[in-house]
Amino acid sequence: MTYKFTIIVPVYNEEANLERVETELSNYLEIASVPTSILFVNDGSSDNSQALIESICERNAAFQYILFKQNRGLSAAIKAGFDYVESELVGYIDSDLQTAPEDFNKLLEHIDSYHLVTGVRSNRKDSFVKNMSSKIANGIRRTFTHDGMDDTGCPLKVIRTDYAKRIPMFRGLHRFLPAMVMLQNGRVIQIPVQHFPRLAGTANFGVWNRLLGPLMDCFAYLWMKKKYINYEVFKSSK
Template sequence: MVKHVFTIVVPVYNEKDNLLRLEKALLEFVKTTSFASKVLFVDDGSTDGSQSLLTEICDRNSEFSFIAFSENFGLSAALKAGFDYVDTELLGYIDADLQTTPKDFNLLLPYVEDFDLVTGVRVNRKDTYVKALSSKIANAFRKLFTHDDMDDTGCPLKIIRTSCAKKIPMFSGLHRFLPALILLQNGRVKQVPILHFSRIAGKSKFGLSNRILGPFIDCFVFLWMKKRYINYKLVK
């Protein structure tokens, strides 16, 4: 029986039109990577038939599985559920829209021995002007508040040591602060340039309000948490 060391967590919310392409891309990665890998989809209360298609995908691929919410709880909840469910030493995160590619996990994996989180940095981003500008503003907010020196904290391609991921506290907006939350644990973080692609199908789940206003409010939540965060060490 294969002992897996890496699980890719894929949050899914109304991405039916992308799932077959995503299946193909993930399967190609799983079959070619030197890290024994599997895939965990987290259906975030999809209403477009995504869950039925995920059932079919997981039935025909032994390395794929999924868990499902009863209703839509948001990206942060989907990620946290995935983190809590994973049972491998390492976990990855990728969005279902395929604006990043599973192939680029191969660019991140060489660093997992020395770092607790390895995150992609999207180069030559294929976003609309409004989306790119709002992301740039939101990222500036985060850097100002967190001092994490990350260039692209919102990049949906990351690898995290599972023991660190499971310590991340649950709160709405946690997906915007993953590097900072690992740094709070005195973890080590690495940035690696990756490719970025235009969205081919489906619709973005984020608009101006949750790209700018949401991150701004979440920064205050993070500051409150940082001030009260406790790192303890056992002597026995």
């Protein structure tokens, strides 16, 4: 089967969530607006996640996986997914399922007119500290990038794969995906999506990851923006 859309699912020590991930994503595949496959990227989990992922993939033809030799972080997992996919469109969702797979259909409605469509979490179900730290981090990022995005940390996005593959990823750059698509003269839009409390497992990022990390990454983004090479071929003999 030829898939038009691939959903990347980064996984790091999420054994408590993977059974629900299989159920929710399998249900989504039944209602997906385009032919869709799932790609787990196991970021070097030390729990039983890999065994569960392999069992899921054996049961479901549309599910595949990549296993990292060592833990490399969320941006590396997303980049690996971008590198491996062959479908026209690529997206991702966190394995904690605090966002709903069915909302991908809302994003896909707009992808013909945009190069990246990102969710923005309405009525977030996180703690006060987590919400405030994310709000501050998003404000800092907007000041540096002028991307106009309210919630780049939302783990629900759809990107045209040719644009995704040209993003020069570095650690922490998953927060800058809209800005990096804009560097390619791409069009971006944000669409409200549902948000839910985490039901199982433990979040792998704390307050300092949401504040200090993004601030440092902003300077890396500014350097990259200044050095970024963007070109358009006008004519070729090939």
